[in-house]
Amino acid sequence: ESVLGRNAELAALHRKRFQESGLRVLNIVSSPGSGKTALLERTLTDLRDRLRIGVIVGDLQTDNDARRLQGKGAPVVQVTTGGYCHLDAGMVARAMEAMDLRPLQMLIIENVGNLVCPASYDLGETARVVLVSVTEGEDKPLKYPVIFERADAAVITKIDIAEAVGADMEALRRNIQQVAPRALLLELSSRSGQGMEAWYRYLEGLAA
Amino acid sequence: ESVLGRNAELAALHRKRFQESGLRVLNIVSSPGSGKTALLERTLTDLRDRLRIGVIVGDLQTDNDARRLQGKGAPVVQVTTGGYCHLDAGMVARAMEAMDLRPLQMLIIENVGNLVCPASYDLGETARVVLVSVTEGEDKPLKYPVIFERADAAVITKIDIAEAVGADMEALRRNIQQVAPRALLLELSSRSGQGMEAWYRYLEGLAA
Numbered sequence: 001e002s003v004l005g006r007n008a009e010l011a012a013l014h015r016k017r018f019q020e021s022g023l024r025v026l027n028i029v030s031s032p033g034s035g036k037t038a039l040l041e042r043t044l045t046d047l048r049d050r051l052r053i054g055v056i057v058g059d060l061q062t063d064n065d066a067r068r069l070q071g072k073g074a075p076v077v078q079v080t081t082g083g084y085c086h087l088d089a090g091m092v093a094r095a096m097e098a099m100d101l102r103p104l105q106m107l108i109i110e111n112v113g114n115l116v117c118p119a120s121y122d123l124g125e126t127a128r129v130v131l132v133s134v135t136e137g138e139d140k141p142l143k144y145p146v147i148f149e150r151a152d153a154a155v156i157t158k159i160d161i162a163e164a165v166g167a168d169m170e171a172l173r174r175n176i177q178q179v180a181p182r183a184l185l186l187e188l189s190s191r192s193g194q195g196m197e198a199w200y201r202y203l204e205g206l207a208a
Numbered sequence: 209e210s211v212l213g214r215n216a217e218l219a220a221l222h223r224k225r226f227q228e229s230g231l232r233v234l235n236i237v238s239s240p241g242s243g244k245t246a247l248l249e250r251t252l253t254d255l256r257d258r259l260r261i262g263v264i265v266g267d268l269q270t271d272n273d274a275r276r277l278q279g280k281g282a283p284v285v286q287v288t289t290g291g292y293c294h295l296d297a298g299m300v301a302r303a304m305e306a307m308d309l310r311p312l313q314m315l316i317i318e319n320v321g322n323l324v325c326p327a328s329y330d331l332g333e334t335a336r337v338v339l340v341s342v343t344e345g346e347d348k349p350l351k352y353p354v355i356f357e358r359a360d361a362a363v364i365t366k367i368d369i370a371e372a373v374g375a376d377m378e379a380l381r382r383n384i385q386q387v388a389p390r391a392l393l394l395e396l397s398s399r400s401g402q403g404m405e406a407w408y409r410y411l412e413g414l415a416a
C-alpha cells in the first residue's frame with residue numbers, strides 16, 4: 001500500500017475519533033513565512049478566555065515556533081520532521097500522545113511551511129485553512145492550486161503592509177476565488193489587529 | 209533503486225555532459241513568491257548583450273512565469289509538474305530537448321517554489337542559488353537548513369522594502385551565515401536595481 005494510502009487510512013481513523021470526542025481540529029498551511037505563527041501568537045493571546053486551544057507545530061528544524069507560542073495558556077507541542085516536507089497523520093498522532101486533549105475544544109496544527117506537499121496529506125482535520133500573504137504575489141493561488149482547492153478557508157495575511165509592497169489585492173482575491181470558490185475568504189493583519197475578530201468568530205463558529 | 213538514487217545517477221550524467229559542453233547551469237530555489245521570476249526578468253533584460261542565457265521554469269500549474277520571461281532575447285521553456293513538488297533531472301532533460309543549447313553560455317533553472325523538497329534533487333547544476341526575501345522572517349534559514357546548506361550562493365531579495373516591513377537584516381545575515389558559511393551572500397532588489405550588478409558579476413564569473 002502506498003504511503004499516501006496508508007496516511008489516508010490513519011487520517012480517517014483520527015477524523016472519526018475527533019468527531020466522537022467533539023474535538024475540532026484545524027490544519028493551517030501556507031508558504032514559509034506567510035505568518036502562520038504570528039497569527040497563532042495573537043490568536044492564543046486574544047482567545048485565552050474564549051476558547052480552550054491546544055497547538056501542534058511542525059517544522060523541519062528548531063522549536064522556534066513552539067517557543068513563540070509558549071506562555072499563552074495553551075499547551076504547545078513541536079514536531080521536528082528532519083527533512084520531511086509535510087506533517088502526516090502518524091506524526092500528529094505521536095504529538096497528541098504528549099498532550100492532554102480532554103479539556104480542549106480545539107486543536108490547531110501549524111503545518112510545515114510548504115504550498116505543495118501538505119495538500120496531499122489528510123490529518124483528519126475538521127477544517128483546513130490556507131494562508132497567503134500580500135508579499136507573495138497575486139498569482140500564487142493559480143500556481144499552487146491544489147492546496148487552495150482543498151481549503152475550507154483562505155486567509156490573506158499582512159494586510160497592514162499591502163500598500164507598502166504595492167500588492168494587487170483585487171487580483172489576489174479574484175485568484176483565490178477562482179481556485180477556491182467555496183472557501184471562506186478572510187483578510188487580516190496579526191500586526192495591526194485588522195480583521196482578527198472575523199477570524200476569531202470563524203474559530204468560535206467551528207467550535208460551536 | 210530509490211527515486212532519489214535514480215535521480216542522483218541521471219543528474220551525475222547530466223553534470224558530466226554540461227561540463228563537457230561548457231554549459232553553466234544554475235538551479236534557483238526559494239519559497240513561493242520570494243522573487244525568483246522577478247530576478248530573472250531583470251537579469252535577462254540587463255544581460256541581453258553580456259551573456260547568452262536560456263531558462264527552464266518549473267511550476268505546478270500555469271505558464272505565468274515563462275510568459276513573464278518571454279521576449280527578452282532568451283529561450284524559455286515552462287515545465288508544469290502537475291502536483292510534483294520539485295523539478296528532477298528527468299524533467300530538466302525533457303525540457304532541454306525542446307531547446308537549442310548550443311549557442312548558450314548559461315542555463316538557468318527556476319525551480320518550483322518550495323524550501324524543502326528541491327534540496328534533495330540534484331539537477332546536475334554547476335551552482336545552486338537560494339533566495340530568501342526580507343518579508344519571510346529572519347529565522348527561515350535556521351528552520352529550513354538543508355536547502356541553505358547545499359547552496360553556493362544565498363540571495364536576500366526585496367531589500368527595497370526591508371525597512372517598510374521592519375525586517376531584521378542583521379539577524380537574517382547571521383542566520384544565513386550560520387547554516388551556509390561558505391555560500392556567497394548577496395543582497396538586492398529586482399525592483400530598485402540595488403545590488404543587481406554584484407549578482408551580474410557573479411553570473412559572469414560562473415560563465416567565465
Ligand SMILES: Nc1nc2c(ncn2[C@@H]2O[C@H](COP(=O)(O)OP(=O)(O)OP(=O)(O)O)[C@@H](O)[C@H]2O)c(=O)[nH]1
Binds near residue numbers: 031032039
Ligand atoms: N507586517 C506584517 N508582518 C507580519 C505579519 N504576520 C507575520 N509577519 C512577519 O512575517 C514573517 C514570518 O512570520 P511567521 O509567523 O514566522 O510566518 P510562518 O508562516 O509561521 O513561517 P514558517 O512557520 O517558518 O513557515 C515575520 O518576520 C513576521 O514578523 C503581519 O500581519 N504583518
Ligand SMILES: Nc1nc2c(ncn2[C@@H]2O[C@H](COP(=O)(O)OP(=O)(O)OP(=O)(O)O)[C@@H](O)[C@H]2O)c(=O)[nH]1
Binds near residue numbers: 238239243244247
Ligand atoms: N518590493 C519588491 N517586490 C518584489 C521584488 N521582487 C519580487 N517582488 C514581488 O514579489 C512577488 C513575487 O515575485 P515572483 O517573482 O513571482 O516570485 P517567485 O519566487 O518567482 O514566485 P514562484 O515562482 O511562484 O515561487 C511579486 O508580487 C513581485 O512583484 C523586489 O525586489 N522588491
Ligand SMILES: [Mg+2]
Binds near residue numbers: 037038110
Ligand atoms: Mg511558523
Ligand SMILES: [Mg+2]
Binds near residue numbers: 244245246273318
Ligand atoms: Mg516564479
Ligand SMILES: [Zn+2]
Binds near residue numbers: 118293
Ligand atoms: Zn513532499
Ligand SMILES: [Zn+2]
Binds near residue numbers: 325
Ligand atoms: Zn516533495
